[in-house]
Amino acid sequence: MKIALLGTGFGQAHAAVYAARGDVEVVMFGRDPEKTARVAGEFGCEAATDYDRAFEEDFDLVDICLPVPLHAEYALRALDAGKHALVELPLAGGLDEARQVAEAAGRGGKQVFVDMFERFIPANRALFDAVRAGTYGRLEQLSLWNRTAPLWPGASLGLKTLPLEAMHSDMDIITRTLGRPARLDVATVAREDDHAAVEAVMGFDGGSGGALARASVSALMPMPWGARGGYTATFSGGVLESRSTMGFDGKPAGALTAYTPDGVRDVELPPADQYRAMIDHVLACIRGEAGNEIGPESVLDALRFTLDIDARVNGAG
Numbered sequence: 001m002k003i004a005l006l007g008t009g010f011g012q013a014h015a016a017v018y019a020a021r022g023d024v025e026v027v028m029f030g031r032d033p034e035k036t037a038r039v040a041g042e043f044g045c046e047a048a049t050d051y052d053r054a055f056e057e058d059f060d061l062v063d064i065c066l067p068v069p070l071h072a073e074y075a076l077r078a079l080d081a082g083k084h085a086l087v088e089l090p091l092a093g094g095l096d097e098a099r100q101v102a103e104a105a106g107r108g109g110k111q112v113f114v115d116m117f118e119r120f121i122p123a124n125r126a127l128f129d130a131v132r133a134g135t136y137g138r139l140e141q142l143s144l145w146n147r148t149a150p151l152w153p154g155a156s157l158g159l160k161t162l163p164l165e166a167m168h169s170d171m172d173i174i175t176r177t178l179g180r181p182a183r184l185d186v187a188t189v190a191r192e193d194d195h196a197a198v199e200a201v202m203g204f205d206g207g208s209g210g211a212l213a214r215a216s217v218s219a220l221m222p223m224p225w226g227a228r229g230g231y232t233a234t235f236s237g238g239v240l241e242s243r244s245t246m247g248f249d250g251k252p253a254g255a256l257t258a259y260t261p262d263g264v265r266d267v268e269l270p271p272a273d274q275y276r277a278m279i280d281h282v283l284a285c286i287r288g289e290a291g292n293e294i295g296p297e298s299v300l301d302a303l304r305f306t307l308d309i310d311a312r313v314n315g316a317g
Contacts, residue, residue, distance in 0.1 A: 001283060004029060004054035006074065007065030008039045009155050010088055014063055015043040017279045024283070029054055055081040060286060064088060068164055072097035075112055075296075079104050084286050086113045086279075089168045090303055091296050098303055102296035113282045116294045118169040120277035122269040123242035123256045127233055130240060131177045136260065137236030139177055140211050144170045146229035147218040156194040157219030163198060163310035170215040171309070172302035173231070178204050178211050180301060186312040195219050200309050237261070 001024050005011050008030040018026045028045040030036030040047035054062050055077055062078040063086045064071055072092035078085035079101075091114045092098040105112040118124050131139050146166065150157065157166060174181075181202035190196040197218035204211040230243040237260065244254035256267040284290040 001025070001061065001286065002057075002059045003027070003061045003063055004057075004059040004083075005045065005063045005065065006051065006054060007088075008032075008036055009065065009152050011063070011065035012039060012043070012152070013275055014065060014086075014279065015039070015045060017273075017276050018045075019043040020276075027053070027059075054078075055083065059083055061086060061282070068093045068161075072101050075101045076104055079108055079110055079112065082110060084110050084112070084282075086115065086282050087296075088115050090114075090164050090306060091299055092303070093164065095300070095304055095307065098296060098300060102300065105296055111285060111292055112296050113285070113292065113294050114296055114299045115278060116169065116172055116299060117274040117278045118173060119294060120272065120274045120281065121244065121254070122272050123231075123244060123254050124173060126256055126267060126269070127173070127231065127240060127242070128176060130233070130235070135235075136238035136240065136258070139233060139235050140209070141234040142174065142177060142211070142213045142231065143216075143233075144173060144214070144229070144231045145216040145218075146170065146227070147216075147221050147225065148227040149221045149223045149225045150195070150219065151223075151227060157196065158192070158194045159188055159190050159196045159198070159313055160193070162196050162217060162219060163313050164306060166217045166219065167198060167200070167215060167309060168299075168302060168306045170217065171305045172299065174202065174213050174215065175301045175305055177233075178202075178213055179206075180204075180305065181213070182210075184308060184312070186309055188313055189220075191220055198309070198313060240267075 003024050003026045005026050005028045018024050026045045027048050028040040029048050029051055033049050037047040061084045064074045065088045071087050075085040075087050182205045183203035185201045187199045197220055200215045202213040228245050233240040239259040241257045258265050258267050285292050
């Protein structure tokens with residue numbers, strides 16, 4: 001399978017997965033010839049700077065790891081060129097653009113995938129299953145946290161970018177388990193332009209007394225911290241607590257603990273690298289071996305919610 005990988009920033013996380021496979025041929029595209037050649041060489045990829053090649057040559061998949069304003073434009077361009085598209089988070093910088101991509105994917109024979117990597121984290125799958133099955137009763141409170149060092153060279157995780165580029169995954173978890181919030185409060189702190197933290201607190205109506213959720217995202221951590229996250233899900237009949245490292249060093253780790261009136265037990269989780277699992281899923285879908293679990297239509301609720309937080313943080317109308 002031939003893959004056009006657009007972007008040399010977060011594209012490195014995808015390139016590392018492709019480099020470990022023997023069934024793909026990757027060309028990495030970037031604007032800066034020297035940087036592109038250096039980064040592509042680290043992962044054994046061909047380097048290119050002419051982005052038109054990605055749409056004119058016989059690539060099966062266009063993997064879009066570009067700035068957010070280009071996501072929808074390049075996804076639509078890939079579909080028009082008869083290519084599948086994998087888009088980094090978020091699908092688009094606005095709902096109208098996101099809907100255009102979803103509609104275009106629904107009309108054609110090619111698929112669009114959104115990098116909802118968190119759906120492939122085993123602890124998150126356990127949470128989704130517990131909510132769906134009512135294993136511990138009704139979900140009453142959900143607290144999620146993600147804290148990261150500046151792991152992507154040249155990428156900013158300040159207030160201008162943090163909501164859309166770092167909170168979308170948590171919003172997806174929240175909307176998949178609790179639906180859309182009825183109330184939202186947001187607080188922030190910033191360290192210069194490229195490092196910040198955002199806290200969002202949400203209230204949900206319905207059920208017996210409603211529900212409460214909190215999402216805490218921080219890019220204030222030093223490099224030795226790496227990237228870590230987790231959640232505490234409080235149900236009417238127990239608690240699930242997850243703690244994980246994100247696996248950027250190729251060694252992801254995670255633990256899930258269940259607390260119930262009967263005691264405490266560790267929940268056994270299968271080993272998984274969420275980025276590898278996400279890309280495995282994309283390639284399996286293209287080969288016709290799986291159904292698309294991360295299509296654009298499935299991310300619209302979370303994107304709407306994320307855009308609301310971005311508007312609160314950055315004063316958009």
